[in-house]
Amino acid sequence: MQTIRKVVVIGAGNVATQLSFALEYAGLQIIQVYSRTSSSAEKLGNDLYTDFTTDIKKINSSADLYILALSDDANRQFANDLSLGDKLVVHTSGSLELEDLKGCSSNYGVFYPLQTFSKTRKIEFKDIPVCIEANSPDNLKALYELASKVSNNVREVTSDQRHQIHLAAVFACNFPNYMFTIAQKVMQPSGIDFEILKPLIRETAEKIQKVSPLEAQTGPARRKDTAIMERHIHLLNKFPEYKHLYQLISEEIGNQYE
């Protein structure tokens, strides 16, 4: 098994940015950044004091690992266009197949950090679960060693498990965030700033760290307080697009505590 030291990062979006910094911090060397968008390539390359390119033909061939951190479609396309011989290549996606990489190398795997990333917001990578998969025990070992340098929470998973985790992550992150968007909108007529909800949002997530979501549930739907729910539905007359959602979720919560 080869220890990974030099890395080429394909992509300059949220995941690529945060992962690059975490790898650098862990002592790895990002020898090149690729992005289709030259300003993005330049920005991340400069931030990392490293080489960058927008030309797939100029991708540095001397790295130990190539990380595809583009969108799923772009990753798939890139894996088709790229030929890396026996160089280890991984993607960072929750949903792309492991086998989607077999066209570009004989050694491949998955390095899926389970987190919601933004370019600007620095996060503590050590706490992020990293799910790994590979096409051989040796590659898995190399990825395990690498992942352990940036995270205290490395898991070997199967593709099926990864897909299931990704689906759960949509419910754990993307959908709650959309609920926050609705909360902000329905507050608007009151003239009160969204700010007032932030401690509540924080505590909702903190509570879950200690208590199961089934126990943590509060609110009129759990208490089957129909008077309050009717008033809320009335208030949602101004927001017909959220009325159905309010009713549907309230009903499902109610059913859960029959």
Added chain:
Amino acid sequence: MQTIRKVVVIGAGNVATQLSFALEYAGLQIIQVYSRTSSSAEKLGNDLYTDFTTDIKKINSSADLYILALSDDANRQFANDLSLGDKLVVHTSGSLELEDLKGCSSNYGVFYPLQTFSKTRKIEFKDIPVCIEANSPDNLKALYELASKVSNNVREVTSDQRHQIHLAAVFACNFPNYMFTIAQKVMQPSGIDFEILKPLIRETAEKIQKVSPLEAQTGPARRKDTAIMERHIHLLNKFPEYKHLYQLISEEIGNQYE
């Protein structure tokens, strides 16, 4: 205006418990706790080293403030049964009317802490927004003074604003928590523990402290990645009750970024 020093707390649930401790800590004196359930009355009374009762007729008449922290229905009932003359009385509800208290006293108001409470989980009350209302400027002033002792975030609101905030809180807290329940359930077939999602849940809430939910949104629905969404819907065959919700929310998220 009279400064509030002695308090009777009606209720021994999550809100009553957390609020009692915050008031005690702020130097107020809880002179009595009432609960219909004798074990709850005794528990909270003992924890506060104070008197407790389960008999509405034995409620101490020498307090400066009576806090109704029961369920909405029980609060309403209690306000009818209780006669406090001109003693200041408040409820802690996001949805009950201010006027629901006028039967039990000539001085009344609302003291609504915007948070999700559990009995056991201690929380930092200082950060919790407290929304206050009262039936007179003097009572409002007394409540403002009191609220400022336990929170750095006191707001005078109207009843309409409070109802709107309460509706928003359902979307900001109760519904996201339900999404966590679904996340836990859809993970089960994978054999992987819910634990793995906790850093993601925490970061989803932390992100919102700095970034608007509209910007913070990530995931396949925002990217309109139909291939992933179709796979997720396929995975949800095992959970038909969540399939419709997945489709509905994904569609609404997609529409938002047209």
